[in-house]
Structures are given as C-alpha cells and as structure tokens.
Amino acid sequence: MFDTALTLADLGFLAKGAAMTLAVTAVSVLAGTVLGVVFGVIRNQAGPYWSMPITFLLDIFRSVPLLIQLVLGNALQSILKLGWAPFTTSCVVLSLYTAAYCTEIVRGGISAVPATTRRAARSLGMTWWQDMRYIVAPLATRVSLPAWIGLTLGVMKDSALVLWLGLIELLRASQILVTRLQEPLFILLICGAIYFIISFPIARLGGYLERRWSND
C-alpha cells in the first residue's frame, strides 16, 4: 500500500515549485506593502471625501476574484504589447491586490493612534514628517502588524492561482506530478503539508503578537 513511484528528484521538483510560490509572495508583499503604506497615508491625510477615487479603485481589487484579475492583467499586458513574462504579470497583479488590503490595514493602524498624542507631538514643535516617523509609525505598526502577517499568509495562499498563467508554483508542480504518477491523494497531501508548514508557524506568531500586544 505504501509503495510509491515518487522519487527524490520529484521532491526536488516540488521544492522548486515551493520556491516559486515564495518568490512570487515575497515580491508581491514587498511591493504591495510599499504601495499600501503610501495609499494608506494618502487616504488618512485626504479624508474620506477626497480619497474617494482611491477607495473605489482599491475596492475593485477586493471585490473581483483574483483569478479574473490575473486573466485581465495578462490580457491587458498583451493588448498594450508590454511583453511581460507570466512571472512579472503575476507579481504586478498580486502586488495591487496586496496593496488594496494593505491600505485598509495601514489606514486602520494610523487612525488607532490617538489624535491627542499626535497633537502633543506637533505642539512640541515636531514637523508633520517627524510626527509620522517617530510617533505614528511605531504605534501604528504595533496595531497593524498581526493583520499584516495575516495578509502576507493570505497572499501566499492566493498565489496558488498564478498557475492559471502557466507559472509552475507549488500547486501546479504537484498537479504535474499527479498527471505523471497518478497518485493524486499522496502528492496533494505532500503539497498541502508544505503549504501548512510554511503557513502555520507564521499564523501562530501572528496570533501570539495579537494577544501579547492587545492588552496595553
């Protein structure tokens, strides 16, 4: 019952897929977070009325399935003759998707800083930038880090969808092996275990930070 045609080389193939998953996630989360912080600060500065265009645009990324976004992104880059590789297209779409969620997190974090604290900073003679850098950033980070960790894990899981553009990441790699070896359950279990091993410890860390930092 326990004999399998899976070889060490196949496991290496899966590991390569996992590396691709991590690469797409890393690039997208990095770019998405930078964009999210920028949009979050803009939304906070401009107020709900003037930031309506940004709010609406980012809301689209949260209300349309990621699969459709990826297909649209890919179609758009070929219409505009950009000649992007699937990796680039995937990263761009996933970055915008991440940015949409990250903006909400950043905005929430900034508005969790009491207005009185910020006014105190300004009345001590700090500039807007100093207030942002030394008062708001540390306090807001503390509030939003658990949610940001959750977002990162979410993007890691959602990055499985880039297989639709032909990128060989973890899930696609295991699908290829399933097609060749015809042992779907066993290979998918390995694939799921890899996802779980990556995700579970980080999720636990997020939960720990949330408990640890929520009291005071």
Next chain:
Amino acid sequence: MFSYNFHWNQAFKALPQMLEGALVTLQIALLSMAIGLAVALALTLFRLSGNRILNGFATAWVEVARNTPALFQIYMAHFGLGNFGIHLSPYTALLVGIAFNNAGYLAENFRGALKAIPDTQTRAGRSLGMTPLQAFRYIVMPQMLRIAFLPATNQMVWAILMTSLGVTVGMNTDLAGVTQALNAVSFRTFEFFALAAVIYYVIAKAVTLAARLAATRMFRY
C-alpha cells in the same frame, strides 16, 4: 496608440448567458455558506465539549482550512478523493471545497465571538436548571451569531469570489466557467473577463449592502 480593436458587442451579446452563470455562482456561494455555517456550529460545539478527540478534530479542521489555499482544498475534493473511489463532479467538488473552507473560517469567527460573551452567563443559565446544550442554544448562541454576523458577511463575499476557482477543475456553468467557455470560442479575453469582473463586483456589493440592511433590521433593540 494600440492596434487592438475592442469588440464589446460580442461580450454584451453573451450577457444573458453570463447572468445565468452568475445565478449558479450565487447558488454555490449560498449553499456553501449554509453548509459552512452548520458545520462551523458543530465544530464550535466540539471545541466547547471538553472531549479531547472532538476538540482535536475541530482544531485540525480549522487549522487546515485556514493554512492551505482554497484552490488546494478544491483540488483535494476533486482529485484527492478519487483515491477512495469517490469521484465528485466539478460542481460538487467546488461546493465541498468552499464549504470546507467556510466552515474553518466561520468556526474561528465563532471562537472570537465566544470570547466576548462572559462565562457567568452560561453559569447563570446552568444554575437555572438548563442543560449545557440548552444554555448554549438559548443564551450563548444568539449572542455569538450576532457578534459574528459581520465577519460572516465578509466570508460570504469570499465564498462568492472563491466560486471562480471552479474553472480550474473544469466547472463550466458558473460565471467564471461560462466566461472561460465563451473566451475559448472567441478569444476576446479582455472583453469577456472585464464584463465578468463587473458582474462579480456588482454581486459582491449587493450582498454586502443587503447584509448591512439586514443587520440594522435584525439587531436593533
């Protein structure tokens, strides 16, 4: 500027077909939510039961559902169960996958909601002669559902978005599947998928709005 001619009329001609697909999408989302809610309630009871096996089972379900991709769960239902001789159609596999995912996330929502309900209420109920199940059913559960309502709404929107994953296991009757089938015939990828995106957006917004209206009606004192 670019040499691509948009053919929107082709997409608009297919609108009735796509709207039919949207109905299937909504149906799967609602069904998966109903199953997910029922299972999540059972998992919550398992966790509260104090039985180690039941508690372990519930915890394992929640952690697996939350730490693996939804697409993986759907693949598991479609390809993985084949090893046991269970061959699900794309529709059923999609439903099973999403319901599994929903149950995990909703159970976690319920757990968060339970924390907000003081233990003393259960004890008060018990000392009035209620059985543990009665205390849960009549005192804790109504409050829990009320607190978890908004997160559950978000999960509903997620369920709608997740139905689009069915196309990867060969589903061709829901909105994404219909769009993909039309795209395979005409190669007007951008037009068809842009229209599908608009429909998904409208559905998601409508569900959010309806839930908000329902919440203000149900939860006023």
